Amino acid sequence: MRIKIYGARGSVPAPGPHMNRYGGNTSCIQLTLASGQRLILDAGTGIRTLGAAGEAGERIHILLTHLHLDHIQGLMFFAPCFHSEAEITIWGPSSPGASLEARIGRYISAPLSPVEVRELPCSLEFHDAPASEWELGSASVRAEAVTHRGPTLGYRITEGDLTLCYIPDHEPALGAPIEGLAPEWISGYDLARGADLLIHDCQYTDAEYPDHVGWGHSALGDALAFGHRVGARRMLLFHHDPLHSDEFLDRMGDAARARWADLGGDPGAVELAAEGAELNLAAERAAAAAS
Amino acid sequence: MKSAQRPLELILARNLITSITTPAFLVDHRGHLVFYNEAAGALLGRPFEELGHMTPDEWLAQFGPFDERGEPIALDSLPTTHAVRDGRPMHAFFRIRTARSEQMVEASAVPIVASEEGSSGAMIFFWPRGEEGSA
Numbered sequence: 001m002r003i004k005i006y007g008a009r010g011s012v013p014a015p016g017p018h019m020n021r022y023g024g025n026t027s028c029i030q031l032t033l034a035s036g037q038r039l040i041l042d043a044g045t046g047i048r049t050l051g052a053a054g055e056a057g058e059r060i061h062i063l064l065t066h067l068h069l070d071h072i073q074g075l076m077f078f079a080p081c082f083h084s085e086a087e088i089t090i091w092g093p094s095s096p097g098a099s100l101e102a103r104i105g106r107y108i109s110a111p112l113s114p115v116e117v118r119e120l121p122c123s124l125e126f127h128d129a130p131a132s133e134w135e136l137g138s139a140s141v142r143a144e145a146v147t148h149r150g151p152t153l154g155y156r157i158t159e160g161d162l163t164l165c166y167i168p169d170h171e172p173a174l175g176a177p178i179e180g181l182a183p184e185w186i187s188g189y190d191l192a193r194g195a196d197l198l199i200h201d202c203q204y205t206d207a208e209y210p211d212h213v214g215w216g217h218s219a220l221g222d223a224l225a226f227g228h229r230v231g232a233r234r235m236l237l238f239h240h241d242p243l244h245s246d247e248f249l250d251r252m253g254d255a256a257r258a259r260w261a262d263l264g265g266d267p268g269a270v271e272l273a274a275e276g277a278e279l280n281l282a283a284e285r286a287a288a289a290a291s
Numbered sequence: 292m293k294s295a296q297r298p299l300e301l302i303l304a305r306n307l308i309t310s311i312t313t314p315a316f317l318v319d320h321r322g323h324l325v326f327y328n329e330a331a332g333a334l335l336g337r338p339f340e341e342l343g344h345m346t347p348d349e350w351l352a353q354f355g356p357f358d359e360r361g362e363p364i365a366l367d368s369l370p371t372t373h374a375v376r377d378g379r380p381m382h383a384f385f386r387i388r389t390a391r392s393e394q395m396v397e398a399s400a401v402p403i404v405a406s407e408e409g410s411s412g413a414m415i416f417f418w419p420r421g422e423e424g425s426a
Contacts, residue, residue, distance in 0.1 A: 096407075131406075145299040145405075175306025183296065185305055190296040 001139075001162045001281045002032045003197075007046020008273035010169070010203050010217070010239035011070050018245040023275020025049065026070035027168050027239065029199070033159050034282065037137030039063060041155065041166050041199075043090075046275065047074035051081075061136050063129070063143075064092035065168055066152035067103055076108050076115070086122040091143070093151040094128035101126040129153055147171050147187040148216040156191040162281050165195035165232070168239045173222040174214060178229055192230040196281055199273065200227060202237035205252060220256060224270070228263045235260070238273045300405040301325070301412050314417040320410055322347045322366075322375045334419060336390025347371075356385035357393070370400030374413035378402045384420065395420045 007025030015024035026044030033039070040047065040062045047062075051074075060080055065071055080086035092100045104126070105117045117124070129143035139159040146154040146167055154167035172178055172187040183189045192198050202223040204212055209219035217239065218226070227235045237256060240249055249272050257267035297305075301319065305326050308315040314331035318324055324345040332338035335354065345353065347366055356364050366372055370381035382399045397418040403411045 144296075147299065147303065175303075175310050185297060185302055187296075187299055187302050 001034065001159050001164065002278065002283075003164070003281070004030045004032075004278045005046075005273050005275055006030060006050045007042075007044045007074075008238055008240055008275055009044075009070075009242060010201075012242050013045045013070075013073075014240075014242035018247070021246040021274060022240055022244075022249050022272065024242075025275055026073060027065075028074060029166065031157065031164065033138050035138040037061075037139075039136060039139065039141075039157065041065075042071045042168065043075045043078065044070050044072070045074045045077075048077040048079075051077070051079035059087040059089060062088065062090045063141070063155055063166075064090060065154065065166070066093055066148065066150060067107075068150070068169070069107070071168075072104060072107060075104070076113055081120045081122050081124070084121040088122050089125045089127060091127050091129045093143075093145070093153045095151055099126065100128055142191065144188070144191050146191070147174055149214075152216075154188050154191045156195070160282075162285065163195045164197050164199070164281070165192040166199045167191065168199065168201055169216055170201040170226075171214070171216050171218055171222075172226050173218065178222060178225040183229070186226070186229060188226070189230055192226070192232060194231050195233065196285070197234045197236060197279070198227050198230065198232035199236045199238050201239045202252070202256070202272070203239050203241045205255075208241075220252060221259065224256060224259050224263060227270075228260075228265065234269045236271060236273045236279075240272070297325070298405065298411045300403050304403055304412070304414050308414060314419075316371075316415040316417075317412060318371055318375060318415065319412045320375060322371055324350045325412070331417065334389065334394065334396075334417060335387075354387045354389075355393075356387045356396075358385060361386070370398055371413055371415055374400035374402040374415070375410050378404050378410050387417075 007028040009024055009026050013024050013026055025046035027042040028044045028046030029041040030050055031039040043062055108117045133140050133142045139157050142156040143153040148169045157164045167188050200223050201218045202220055203217035204219045206219045206221045253272045256270045260270040261267040305317055308328045312330050314334045315328050317326040327339045358364055370383050373379050373381040380401050384397050386393045386395050397420050400413050400415045402413050405411050
């Protein structure tokens, strides 16, 4: 199981000279399974770069957590959408009001877009994420609703004995401190429990959070408390605020490692996601076992 | 993997009733009492942490409710049951047994429905009343 970050920014793209190291593109991660099958987590603007890499072949599965613009904006610029031989399946949250295709079509349609979904030449399928676990390639995938504004999913992806959990937009501490809650009352608990890698929302500092309660995102302290409660082995803090520069995020990273150590964890097990970063979970586990 | 987690809509409902001063219960899809807030604890004279989760039979035995003649009200006739079983709201007046005495209350049950599979539970809000109410 290998991952590559193509976008770690939240809310809106944030390009600029002070954003180069963590990157300005919005949420997108490529997950490559041992079988070679690729899964794409969210379609923020980072998916444009991913599509330009031009790896053709097997059906492409895109797992959308929700349909806020920073998670779908790159779809219209994803090169395989314009290749007639490409086969793409998009998974996302269900809604009582409209199909996934119709909801995405609100973005890929006039006046916001020069093309309509039906005009895309690729073979395109839309599926509501099932309520129960399903298989994609060699992985088992599970989706569950989590606390955010509007219908929003987190994903738990397991291949062999490795588990990745992806919850990029999440406010589990809304209305109740995580430390005092029983697991049954913590949003996302089952998805993230014991994950080898938890990729989790960390949009705000603790000082910023009081002005953003209910916006659907986590403060650093809450993200770490969540990771600690679920027993995540490693955390990648994600969905960086568009106002946070590289230097600011460096300081958040330092604080995250110190506070993770205060919680009893290995400070090296927490880092901030950076565009272009790659992780090979299987290789890292093998190396750890060998040492 | 055995699920340890309540449905999100129940988690959000719990967070809501934790944050308000109107006495409120939260029941799951079976009608089991899974939480009540601090205001309900003050009304009942016992905090939720002391009693914990209760089946319908257990909370009937603990709190009643009763009609104006002091007769127990059948489970099927309660707002909670309508909300959970039928997915419909209901408002009623009845007496409940608290740690101190009996208390006339006005209650509204609001179903929590998040999918076509039916109710995930219900929130029940209580307003203490004088003796003018009727069952």
